[in-house]
Amino acid sequence: MARALINVPQKAKRGEIIEIKTLMSHPMETGFRPGMDGQLIPRDIIEKFVCTYNGEVVFSAQLYPAITANPFISFTTIATDSGTLVFSWTDNKGDTQVQTASIQVE
Amino acid sequence: MNRLVALWLVCAALPAAAQDARKSGFAFMGPDTQAMQTDDLANPGMLFVLEGDALWKAPVGASQKSCASCHGDAPQTMKGVAARYPDFDEATQAPIDLAGRIIQCRAERQGAAPPQREGHELLALTSYVAHQSRDLAIAPAQDARLASARAQGAALYSTRMGQLNFSCAQCHDDNAGGHLGAAPIPQAHPTGYPLYRLEWQALGSLQRRFRNCLSGMRAEPISAGSADAIALELFLMDRATGMKLETPAVRP
Numbered sequence: 001m002a003r004a005l006i007n008v009p010q011k012a013k014r015g016e017i018i019e020i021k022t023l024m025s026h027p028m029e030t031g032f033r034p035g036m037d038g039q040l041i042p043r044d045i046i047e048k049f050v051c052t053y054n055g056e057v058v059f060s061a062q063l064y065p066a067i068t069a070n071p072f073i074s075f076t077t078i079a080t081d082s083g084t085l086v087f088s089w090t091d092n093k094g095d096t097q098v099q100t101a102s103i104q105v106e
Numbered sequence: 107m108n109r110l111v112a113l114w115l116v117c118a119a120l121p122a123a124a125q126d127a128r129k130s131g132f133a134f135m136g137p138d139t140q141a142m143q144t145d146d147l148a149n150p151g152m153l154f155v156l157e158g159d160a161l162w163k164a165p166v167g168a169s170q171k172s173c174a175s176c177h178g179d180a181p182q183t184m185k186g187v188a189a190r191y192p193d194f195d196e197a198t199q200a201p202i203d204l205a206g207r208i209i210q211c212r213a214e215r216q217g218a219a220p221p222q223r224e225g226h227e228l229l230a231l232t233s234y235v236a237h238q239s240r241d242l243a244i245a246p247a248q249d250a251r252l253a254s255a256r257a258q259g260a261a262l263y264s265t266r267m268g269q270l271n272f273s274c275a276q277c278h279d280d281n282a283g284g285h286l287g288a289a290p291i292p293q294a295h296p297t298g299y300p301l302y303r304l305e306w307q308a309l310g311s312l313q314r315r316f317r318n319c320l321s322g323m324r325a326e327p328i329s330a331g332s333a334d335a336i337a338l339e340l341f342l343m344d345r346a347t348g349m350k351l352e353t354p355a356v357r358p
Contacts (some may be wrong), residue, residue: 003153003156003157004153005146005147005152005153005156006147007147007155021147021148021151023147023148023150023152025150025153025157028307031280061108068304068309069150069307069308072148072150074148102153
């Protein structure tokens, strides 16, 4: 897996609803498409996306073959405390890519 | 006399009005796709730019030089480069496009394996270099030796081809703004290449777009990096002189 773009506001007020945007670089190969040689291209998709905020899961998603390459996932959560958000993407081979972002809550 | 002055004013204003009639493909898209392009954190093309940034700084090949070893900091040194290309190559005495120049640099000056056309590495580097010219006006190279290739491109643009017997001009000049099926027909200004096409689910070059159009016309596609492809690119960039680059653009 490759790189990701993550947008988390650097600062927020306590109790404020914040929007988080993530864009992950991934081919999301369905496993249903034949390649140039007529053989099916093996499936290579992200199956699970999880975001934890200071250890607590605030958002998670299951991804399926019909989802676009380079999936963009946007969601909201409530700013509770300063800390880190950990994002993880797990593919169908079990490889996980993890990125973190920090937030200051006043 | 006053009438003459008024007539002269109208005539003088005409070329300016004609220029304003040119529109980037951006103007033909829906608001959702436009929003995707303008937000750098939602634009999937930026993933390739990000990767290009890493490739720019990574030493490769026998020389163990990176692009940055010679060219330094891309945001300064590569600014305006994509707005000028294709340019004339002294070594081969032929026009060369930006991707071709990167292949040449990689192979000859860095001593690395030449990257594949439409491959991930080349697209990432090209989009990274072209991104440095974002929001700059297209200003084609003014080399007299490019004139014949430009004319060849102009001829290709208006030549009927393929089983459907279409020319580029029939759609993109005569019927721009109309629809082909459900898809709007843009004016064919190459303002955002390499661009992320949602249909491709990937970044692609202008020359991939040519092949896409040509196979749609049931014509023989021109191969990437061929003299015909570069000639057509030269002509289209010249036709879009003064329009702003958007790399990496998003298109449906």
